[in-house]
Amino acid sequence: MASLHESRFGFVHHCLILVLLSAFYFSCSSSVYVSDPPLSLDYYKKTCPTVLEIVRREMECAVLSDPRNAALILRLHFHDCFVQGCDGSVLLDDTITLQGEKKAPNNKDALKGFRILDRIKNLLESECPGIVSCADILTVAARDAVLLVGGPYWDVPLGRKDSRTVGYELSNTNLPTANDGLLSIISKFIYQGLSVTDMVALSGAHTIGMARCVNFRDRIYGDFPVTTAVDPLSMNYLKTLKSQCPPVGEDNKEAAMDYLTPNLFDNSFYHILLRGEGLINSDQELYTSAFALQTRKLVKKYAEDQVAFFEQFAESMVKLGNITEPDTFVDGEVRRNCRFVNT
Ligand code: HEM
Ligand SMILES: *[C@@H]1O[C@H](CO)[C@@H](O)[C@H](O)[C@H]1NC(C)=O
Numbered sequence: 001m002a003s004l005h006e007s008r009f010g011f012v013h014h015c016l017i018l019v020l021l022s023a024f025y026f027s028c029s030s031s032v033y034v035s036d037p038p039l040s041l042d043y044y045k046k047t048c049p050t051v052l053e054i055v056r057r058e059m060e061c062a063v064l065s066d067p068r069n070a071a072l073i074l075r076l077h078f079h080d081c082f083v084q085g086c087d088g089s090v091l092l093d094d095t096i097t098l099q100g101e102k103k104a105p106n107n108k109d110a111l112k113g114f115r116i117l118d119r120i121k122n123l124l125e126s127e128c129p130g131i132v133s134c135a136d137i138l139t140v141a142a143r144d145a146v147l148l149v150g151g152p153y154w155d156v157p158l159g160r161k162d163s164r165t166v167g168y169e170l171s172n173t174n175l176p177t178a179n180d181g182l183l184s185i186i187s188k189f190i191y192q193g194l195s196v197t198d199m200v201a202l203s204g205a206h207t208i209g210m211a212r213c214v215n216f217r218d219r220i221y222g223d224f225p226v227t228t229a230v231d232p233l234s235m236n237y238l239k240t241l242k243s244q245c246p247p248v249g250e251d252n253k254e255a256a257m258d259y260l261t262p263n264l265f266d267n268s269f270y271h272i273l274l275r276g277e278g279l280i281n282s283d284q285e286l287y288t289s290a291f292a293l294q295t296r297k298l299v300k301k302y303a304e305d306q307v308a309f310f311e312q313f314a315e316s317m318v319k320l321g322n323i324t325e326p327d328t329f330v331d332g333e334v335r336r337n338c339r340f341v342n343t
Pocket of ligand 1 (some may be wrong): 069070071072074078109111139168176177178180185199202204205206208209210211212213280282283297
């Protein structure tokens with residue numbers, strides 16, 4: 001009986017959705033429902049012609065004062081885009097009625113750099129009030145961050161809107177974690193419309209920035225069947241890491257993911273994987289996993305050819321920045337303060 005009820009309900013439900021969908025289909029202008037996001041390079045050309053200069057200038061100051069800031073902004077952009085699209089949702093603070101993404105387990109204690117965006121937003125609000133979305137600011141800032149620490153340049157399509165909603169639950173399901181296996185990581189990228197190639201190239205972002213002890217403890221204490229290279233250098237590296245990250249405690253103690261050139265955007269991240277010395281397990285899996293046939297080839301390629309890595313990274317960053325939910329363009333806004341939805 002119960003199943004009959006369910007299926008009947010399901011049927012009614014489906015019909016309703018069909019009716020609603022077709023109503024939408026015929027009443028809305030097609031531009032709202034295009035599959036590609038309506039982004040363009042000259043989106044602010046008339047309304048805020050100095051936007052790129054202002055973001056660049058502020059990012060220069062931020063990265064000059066501490067190169068780590070480049071990593072913070074790049075990661076923020078990634079975590080924004082993987083949760084309901086690049087819509088600035090990650091920037092929203094908690095309020096009485098809204099549980100923001102910042103305190104979701106995958107983000108808690110791990111996201112920083114918000115004040116850099118506040119500063120850029122303030123400047124843009126006095127230059128061209130109400131025009132430039134926080135999602136766009138973050139996308140341009142991430143590009144500049146990469147460029148300023150030696151990475152490639154790419155043009156950033158613009159015109160994103162800021163969400164009025166957050167994806168606390170999605171932060172838990174969509175974001176990859178250090179303990180994810182290779183197949184899980186791949187599926188999280190495919191889900192976003194990104195390929196295995198995009199995933200391997202974008203992982204090269206770990207050529208800058210730090211990871212916390214809590215994210216590499218299992219790796220260094222051998223709780224994974226991942227081979228750590230046996231040459232003496234690597235034993236020393238392991239010793240250093242263990243002294244920084246004890247079996248218990250010091251969860252937030254940080255180590256560079258690319259110990260060769262931690263503040264330089266280059267391809268040494270891939271060299272480290274070839275040596276079996278990736279700091280977080282999910283990175284080493286790209287090379288070492290039993291399922292790593294395709295990814296291992298790409299790791300080797302990017303290790304050998306920095307230009308190939310830069311070209312693919314730039315292209316994949318545009319794809320990452322293109323992730324959007326059509327809803328955002330209808331219901332979204334340009335926030336006045338990146339931390340709060342407009343009232
Ligand atoms: C492929 C799957 C990925 C996994 C499993 C992963 C995981 C992680 C983890 C565990 C950390 C350390 C965070 C902490 O301990 O606080 C980290 C840091 C970082 N991630 Fe990823 N990440 C991935 C992909 C990406 C992508 C695609 C980007 C950007 C394009 C990115 C950019 C960064 C940056 C820049 C940092 C350093 C942040 C800092 O210095 O605080 N990651 N990532
Ligand atoms: C990203 O979106 C823009 C504008 O919608 C489009 O022109 C471009 O081809 C897309 N790029 C990629 C790599 O998907």
